[in-house]
Amino acid sequence: MPRSGAEARRRLQQAALELYRELGFEQTTTAEIAARAGVNERTFFRHFPDKREVLFDGEADMRAALTREIADAPDGLRPFDVLLRAFRTAGRILEDNRSFCEPRLKIIAVTPALRERDLAKAAWLTEGVAEALRQRGVPDRLAGLAAHTGWAAFHQAAQDWIDDPSQGLDAHLARAFDDLHALSGTVPPAQARSDSR
Structure with missing residues (x-):
């Protein structure tokens, strides 16, 4: 489990990149990104307003x-x-x-x-x-x-x-x-x- 906000953010970005490559952007959900990063979906939304913004941080x-x-x-x-x-x-x-x-x-x-x-x-x-x-x-x-x-x-x-x-x-x-x-x-x-x- 990520210990810091910066670490969680980095892991969310990495998870999103992996899933977008594997499944495609449209098919990937924020819940899947959060799960891959080892955090809950609420944590995802504390860092990013939507799944597009992960790539524009x-x-x-x-x-x-x-x-x-x-x-x-x-x-x-x-x-x-x-x-x-x-x-x-x-x-x-x-x-x-x-x-x-x-x-x-x-x-x-x-x-x-x-x-x-x-x-x-x-x-x-x-x-x-x-x-x-x-x-x-x-x-x-x-x-x-x-x-x-x-x-x-x-x-x-x-x-x-x-x-x-x-x-x-x-x-x-x-x-x-x-x-x-x-x-x-x-x-x-x-x-x-x-x-x-």
């Missing part, structure tokens, strides 16, 4: 880490450089929890209800990043665009890291941001043709 910590890094970044950095610093911090959180992150992403990918929740959580995180950029003086429209673009690059890097663990997440993240810089400096072929007429 830590989002508030992630948002806080991102916004803190943006606020603490040195003056004079361009928004993308500020974001890269912030997402590197978020990346370390993921790397420390790879054994949870990898199966979590796979379960979300095949479960429509979880993909919907993932999109809602991503929007909440992105808005926090945009607001932190606004607090640094980045104009509203640009803060929103930078936050969405930065989040997309982070998401791509995380998926690349899951697919190719031979490199750390930081390397994948640096490449994603390099790709963004390259894209912004590239003239699309169709535009180049029309400009030369």
